[in-house]
Amino acid sequence: MNLLKANLGFTEPGFCIVHSHYQQTKGHEMTHVISNYSTKVINKTGLINEGTAVCFDQTNQNKEQIVKDWLKANDKKISIGDLWADWKNYPEDLTYPLSGLFVKELIDRFGKEKFIEFFSNQTYENAKLIFGADLDKVIKDFENKINT
Numbered sequence: 001m002n003l004l005k006a007n008l009g010f011t012e013p014g015f016c017i018v019h020s021h022y023q024q025t026k027g028h029e030m031t032h033v034i035s036n037y038s039t040k041v042i043n044k045t046g047l048i049n050e051g052t053a054v055c056f057d058q059t060n061q062n063k064e065q066i067v068k069d070w071l072k073a074n075d076k077k078i079s080i081g082d083l084w085a086d087w088k089n090y091p092e093d094l095t096y097p098l099s100g101l102f103v104k105e106l107i108d109r110f111g112k113e114k115f116i117e118f119f120s121n122q123t124y125e126n127a128k129l130i131f132g133a134d135l136d137k138v139i140k141d142f143e144n145k146i147n148t
Contacts, residue, residue: 013037028057039120046087047080047099048122054100055107063097067146070094077147080139084124102142106131109138 011018011029013036018029031053035041054063070093071078080102083090107115110131118130127135 026058028053031056035119038116041120041122043121043123043126045084045122046095047084048103048119050087050096051099051101051103052119054096055103057100061097063101064146066097067094067101070097071147078143080143081124098146101146105138105142109134 009020009024009029011032013033016033018033020029032049035049035052067078070076074094078094078098083095083098087095103115106118106127110118114130118127131138
């Protein structure tokens, strides 16, 4: 932290640098590098960028149960729109597994080709352009599943 001004476990994709430690998942930081070169990324968001890395982190964690347990313990409901707009306003204990689940849902519903097309500009507005009118229904269904 003193030398690099970053916590352990980070990636600088532009330089193909991955700094990892034994408590990290095998795939998270590597996914940041690989996904950075999947397309020309012009706009990153925490929800999508971190969600992609969590989605492909190569763990067998039950992310849905982790999210539901967190929401129950904190008496909260999630809003993907709020999370998309204000990523840093939520704790990592919630955002990381939740974003991984959401990215998986987008890929499952719309396919990897459309997801990669969207990945270059990770805003909600671009998601609407790429995924179309079905996006809002997917978000609503996802929120209903997670919030119950």
